[in-house]
Amino acid sequence: MTRGNLFQWPEGPAGGERFDALVTRPGLRIERILSTGQASAEGFWYDQRDDEFVLLLAGAATLRLEGAAEALHLAPGDWVHLPAGCRHRVEWTSTAPPALWLAVHHAP
Amino acid sequence: MTRGNLFQWPEGPAGGERFDALVTRPGLRIERILSTGQASAEGFWYDQRDDEFVLLLAGAATLRLEGAAEALHLAPGDWVHLPAGCRHRVEWTSTAPPALWLAVHHAP
Numbered sequence: 638m639t640r641g642n643l644f645q646w647p648e649g650p651a652g653g654e655r656f657d658a659l660v661t662r663p664g665l666r667i668e669r670i671l672s673t674g675q676a677s678a679e680g681f682w683y684d685q686r687d688d689e690f691v692l693l694l695a696g697a698a699t700l701r702l703e704g705a706a707e708a709l710h711l712a713p714g715d716w717v718h719l720p721a722g723c724r725h726r727v728e729w730t731s732t733a734p735p736a737l738w739l740a741v742h743h744a745p
Numbered sequence: 746m747t748r749g750n751l752f753q754w755p756e757g758p759a760g761g762e763r764f765d766a767l768v769t770r771p772g773l774r775i776e777r778i779l780s781t782g783q784a785s786a787e788g789f790w791y792d793q794r795d796d797e798f799v800l801l802l803a804g805a806a807t808l809r810l811e812g813a814a815e816a817l818h819l820a821p822g823d824w825v826h827l828p829a830g831c832r833h834r835v836e837w838t839s840t841a842p843p844a845l846w847l848a849v850h851h852a853p
Contacts, residue, residue: 638810638831643800644822660798660826665773665851667798690768690775692751692847694802694822702746714752714802718768723746739800741849743773 664744673735677726692716696736699729772852781843785834800824804844807837
C-alpha cells in the first residue's frame, strides 16, 4: 500500500512545472502535475500514444484540442478524457493558485 | 473526447451512495463515488481482483486495512493505492460535506 496527499510537498513546491508519478505500471501511469503559469510552446501539440484522463484539482487552465472552434476553460473539478492521438495543447495555466492536475495515462 | 465536472450532478445528488463511471475500458475503470455517511457493513471486507487508486476530494473518511493497527483517517487530497487482494473496509464517511472520491480500478 502506498499513500500520499496531493496538496502536500514534503520539500515544498519547486519553481518550475512539476510531475510526480504516483503509480506506475505497464500501460498505466497516474501522476500529479503542478503548473505555475506554464503553457505549451507556440505551435507545439501533445500527440500521445496513450489515452489520458486529466482532472484539474485547483487553479485554472485553458486547453485547446486541434480542430476545435472553442478552447476549453477548466475550473477545479473539470476533467477531460483525451483518446490517444487527440492532439491538444495547454494554452494557459494560472499562477495564484497554480494549476494542480491529476493525470491518468493508460493504454487505449 | 468526453468531459465533465466532478463537483456537478446535472440532476442533483441522489440520497444514497452513488457511483458514476467516467471511463470504462478493459482493465480500467475510473469512477466518481459520493458517500453520504455510508460505511462497509459490520464484518465486510472489500477483497478486489484489481488494484485501486482512491483519492478523497472532499469530506472525510476512515479506511481500515486488514491487519493494520491504525485506521487511515483521510482528508481532502489524501490518496491510497491498494493492491489487488488488500482487504479493506470503509469504517466511516462524513455527511456534511459528503465524502467525494475518485477511484481508478486497474488490472494489476
